[in-house]
Amino acid sequence: MTAVTIDELKREALSLDPASRASLAHELIASLDELSEAEVEQQWLEEAERRREEIVSGKVQGVPASEVFRKARAARS
Numbered sequence: 001m002t003a004v005t006i007d008e009l010k011r012e013a014l015s016l017d018p019a020s021r022a023s024l025a026h027e028l029i030a031s032l033d034e035l036s037e038a039e040v041e042q043q044w045l046e047e048a049e050r051r052r053e054e055i056v057s058g059k060v061q062g063v064p065a066s067e068v069f070r071k072a073r074a075a076r077s
Contacts, residue, residue: 013024035043054060 013021016024032040051060055062
């Protein structure tokens with residue numbers, strides 16, 4: 001069996017009709033509820049580490065909280 005990359009899978013999923021995409025999204029989200037508390041915590045730790053590495057490497061730049069809140073307030077007005 002050939003391994004499918006995430007990008008290939010994403011491309012295929014996005015080519016589905018809206019109802020099929022919605023059904024797939026629902027099933028994927030529901031499957032997350034099946035993870036144990038430890039698995040969820042591990043995934044959050046991995047995500048935090050990935051984001052930290054992006055900042056440290058300069059791939060992304062942080063935004064000061066004051067700017068985030070200013071933009072959020074402006075968007076509500």
